Amino acid sequence: MINRFEDAICGCCGRVATGFGYAPRTGQTVLWVCDDPECLQIAKDSYTMKQETFSRLESLAAGKGGDEGGSFLDQIGKGDSPLSSLTPDEWFEFCRRIVAGYRKALIAGLKDEAPF
Ligand SMILES: [Zn+2]
Structure with missing residues (x-):
């Protein structure tokens, strides 16, 4: 429905x-x-996925999002720099990459583990 x-x-x-x-x-x-x-x-x-399964997938997705953010920092040569060194544009792009990576990984996880 x-x-x-x-x-x-x-x-x-x-x-x-x-x-x-x-x-x-x-x-x-x-x-x-x-x-x-x-x-x-x-x-x-x-x-019908159990909450604990969703929570596990969500945690994995959060980690993937973090990986995407880290990759961006490496791309701009600030992988070992404090976050306070980011310009405002870099900061927003860093955050966007984390969220986008999370969403992409969560969808992939849900597709892989859906009971049907
Ligand atoms: Zn959606």
Whole structure:
């Protein structure tokens, strides 16, 4: 069953939910998703995933996000520098890479471990 939107974030990638969610039956908790059709499919496939499995995937994804941020710092030659040495633009790009890496890794993990 697909439901209309309530104010929420995507249960698969963490972006803003934009209008749809999934619940197997009326009255069950809705897993809201963003506008990416892949996230709606992942929501359907992983709806019954245990919280501890999701938490493990989320932790792994956070680590991957950190790796992406670290790679960016290496690319700009500041891998061994304090974060306070980053310019404002470098700081925002560093943060963007972490978040993007997290989202990408979380989606990959959910796809790999979805029970269906
Ligand atoms: Zn999403």
